[in-house]
Amino acid sequence: MSATAKAAEGQHFHQLYRAHHGWLLGWLRHRLPCRDTAEDLAQDTFLRVLTARERETIEEPRAFLTVIAQRLVASHYRRRSLEHAYLDALAQLPETVAPSPETRLLALETLVEVDRLLDGLSFRAKKAFLLARIDGRPYADIAAELGVSVISVKKYMAAAAQRCYFAASGEDR
Amino acid sequence: MRADIDGTPVSPDVARQAVAWVVELSAGPPDAALEADWRRWRAANAEHERAWRQVEAIDARLQGLSSAPALAALSTSALSRRQLLAMLVATGGAATLLWQGGDKAWLHRFKADHHTAVGERRLQVLADGTQLHLNTDTVVDVAYTSQARVLHLRRGEIRVDTAPDPLSRPFSVVTAHGRVRPVGTRFLVHDQRWAVAVVVLEGAVDLQPEGADVTTRVAAGQQARFDRGGATVPEALRPGAGAWVDGVLVATDTLGAFVAELARYRPGHLGCDEAVADLRLSGVFPLDDTDAALDTLAATLPVRVRRRSRYWVRIGARPDTA
Numbered sequence: 001m002s003a004t005a006k007a008a009e010g011q012h013f014h015q016l017y018r019a020h021h022g023w024l025l026g027w028l029r030h031r032l033p034c035r036d037t038a039e040d041l042a043q044d045t046f047l048r049v050l051t052a053r054e055r056e057t058i059e060e061p062r063a064f065l066t067v068i069a070q071r072l073v074a075s076h077y078r079r080r081s082l083e084h085a086y087l088d089a090l091a092q093l094p095e096t097v098a099p100s101p102e103t104r105l106l107a108l109e110t111l112v113e114v115d116r117l118l119d120g121l122s123f124r125a126k127k128a129f130l131l132a133r134i135d136g137r138p139y140a141d142i143a144a145e146l147g148v149s150v151i152s153v154k155k156y157m158a159a160a161a162q163r164c165y166f167a168a169s170g171e172d173r
Numbered sequence: 174m175r176a177d178i179d180g181t182p183v184s185p186d187v188a189r190q191a192v193a194w195v196v197e198l199s200a201g202p203p204d205a206a207l208e209a210d211w212r213r214w215r216a217a218n219a220e221h222e223r224a225w226r227q228v229e230a231i232d233a234r235l236q237g238l239s240s241a242p243a244l245a246a247l248s249t250s251a252l253s254r255r256q257l258l259a260m261l262v263a264t265g266g267a268a269t270l271l272w273q274g275g276d277k278a279w280l281h282r283f284k285a286d287h288h289t290a291v292g293e294r295r296l297q298v299l300a301d302g303t304q305l306h307l308n309t310d311t312v313v314d315v316a317y318t319s320q321a322r323v324l325h326l327r328r329g330e331i332r333v334d335t336a337p338d339p340l341s342r343p344f345s346v347v348t349a350h351g352r353v354r355p356v357g358t359r360f361l362v363h364d365q366r367w368a369v370a371v372v373v374l375e376g377a378v379d380l381q382p383e384g385a386d387v388t389t390r391v392a393a394g395q396q397a398r399f400d401r402g403g404a405t406v407p408e409a410l411r412p413g414a415g416a417w418v419d420g421v422l423v424a425t426d427t428l429g430a431f432v433a434e435l436a437r438y439r440p441g442h443l444g445c446d447e448a449v450a451d452l453r454l455s456g457v458f459p460l461d462d463t464d465a466a467l468d469t470l471a472a473t474l475p476v477r478v479r480r481r482s483r484y485w486v487r488i489g490a491r492p493d494t495a
Contacts, residue, residue: 034480080482082246087484089242091291091440101444101487107237108485114235115247126247133232134240138201154196161195162188164235165228169188 016061017046024065031073041076045069079112086111117163121156128153129160183224190214191224288312289329291440294417294460302336303344306418308363309438323347330363332374332418350400351382358393361415365398372396372414380404413457421457422466428452428474432488439463441484448490449476 024045028038045068049058058064086108118126124146131137131145132153139153146153183191194211215221287297289307297305300317307313311329322344324333335344335355346353346362348369353362358376362369371378373391380389382399389404391397396410413423422438424431429450436443438460452474458466470488471478477491 083482084484085246085248086242087441087482089245090239093239093242101442103237104442104485106234107239110234110237111243111246114238114243118247123244123248127244130235130238130240130243132199134235134238134243136199139199140201150200154200157196157199158192161192165195165231166183166188166192166224168182169185 013046013050016049016058020061020065021046023062024069027066028069028073032076037076041069041072044072078115082111082115083108114164117167118160121160121163124148125156125160128156129164132157183220183227187220187224190221191228194225195228286313286315292438292460292463294420299336301338304332304334304336306332306334308332308417317342321345326362326364326369328364330361330417332359332361332415334359351380351384354379354381360391368398368400370396370398372410374415416457417460420460422460424454424456424458426454428454428470428476428488431458435463435466439486441482442486444487446487446489449474449488452476 021042025038025042028041029035032038032041045065048068049065087104114130118129128142128146131142132139139150139157143150143153182188194214197207198211215225287295287305287307289295289309289311291310293307293309295307297307299305299315299322301322303322305313305315305324308330311331312327313329313331314325314327316323316325319340320342322338322342324331324346326346326348331346333346333355335358337357338344344355346355348362348364350369353360353369353371356377356379358378359374360376360378361372361374363371371380371391373393373395375393377390377392380391380397380399382401382403384401385403387403389397389399389407391407394410395407396414397405397407399405412425416423422431422434427450429445431454432443432445432450435458454470454474456469456473458469460466467478467486467488470476471491475491476488479487479489
């Protein structure tokens with residue numbers, strides 16, 4: 001991209017931000033109880049606009065911004081719901097070693113990713129995969145617990161492993 | 174959860190092979206012949222090795238998760254998450270948790286005579302009139318027989334106000350580290366996992382650590398700790414000890430110490446940054462509304478309460494405003 005084209009793009013972005021950031025923040029504050037989160041997501045939205053490869057001038061800026069923001073709000077709520085459920089369930093178990101806050105945070109990030117990567121698989125498939133890879137349970141055990149055949153467990157494993165380890169490598173089975 | 178060592182995704186064909194290896198190797202107990210084949214596949218070319226490193230990198234992240242809570246969180250079925258966890262525990266999941274945990278206190282939670290959830294406090298009056306106060310996250314079994322009155326403190330903290338017994342049976346509280354024998358009294362016992370802390374409000378108690386042959390007497394107005402090996406010398410009790418029975422937590426020391434205590438009453442994570450942990454704090458805070466307690470902290474100290482969710486809260490320094 002030439003220097004002038006870059007400068008023009010930069011200008012467009014600044015105009016977009018100046019014209020619509022305040023409005024977007026208001027829009028988000030209506031949908032999120034926490035002000036800090038609304039501010040974070042507003043910044044996130046504009047960051048995505050900046051890094052998108054959209055070259056043409058955006059026709060309907062507010063509609064465009066709301067599409068992106070809506071997706072971010074949905075992921076935010078999904079993330080919170082995962083965190084609540086995970087930490088709540090974790091609190092029911094005894095702590096043999098109290099993990100550091102950083103470890104907890106990383107575990108939550110991993111959970112959010114696993115949720116995204118395994119989305120679409122049946123709950124049984126997710127369960128088979130996690131019991132095998134995290135707890136090291138043999139397939140015979142898992143099959144008995146899920147009430148399915150060992151062959152089904154292998155199929156669940158193949159589908160989940162493909163998505164979890166090789167999401168970027170194309171076709172999934 | 175990107176793990177490509179050099180950025181380019183592995184080719185679909187190699188990915189498929191690696192997946193097939195994951196599936197075979199996870200099936201059951203280790204198999205020497207299978208593993209030898211797998212090692213040969215890895216060594217056969219650089220892309221195979223790269224694919225396997227990717228599996229390992231992501232596995233390292235997966236190991237940070239606890240499977241039962243993760244599954245409860247990922248559940249999209251109509252079952253409530255609590256039901257799901259209870260099911261996981263009741264069926265094969267229980268055995269797995271035992272392998273991971275090694276601590277059987279959680280088992281007792283489901284069969285115990287009395288237990289409280291995190292943040293819950295309750296008073297239970299026993300058959301002889303003894304008052305048993307349970308603090309947050311506590312599990313107690315009651316074993317009254319014709320010979321003796323025994324409480325088994327499996328987990329957590331209790332206050333006991335003993336009642337005189339028409340049958341004059343001896344009373345004791347059994348913990349993982351030893352026995353606490355009251356001499357007609359009001360006292361608190363707190364299982365802190367690596368030791369048991371005892372506070373005496375009225376009367377006196379005798380501590381009998383499991384492995385040591387010595388009995389330590391703790392009198393009213395004193396506190397001490399003991400583990401299997403022995404007991405500390407009793408010292409004056411901390412002001413505000415046992416105030417949880419009245420629904421409050423008393424801060425007399427540092428913010429860090431207070432937050433560590435308050436964390437017992439909230440599920441999830443509540444922590445305090447090093448930078449502000451030494452700030453002095455005093456006051457009385459409600460245990461029924463820990464969020465209000467946290468807001469009060471932010472109002473009285475130069476700190477900020479960062480809430481990423483109800484289940485993840487951290488106290489840190491208030492950012493400077495330019």
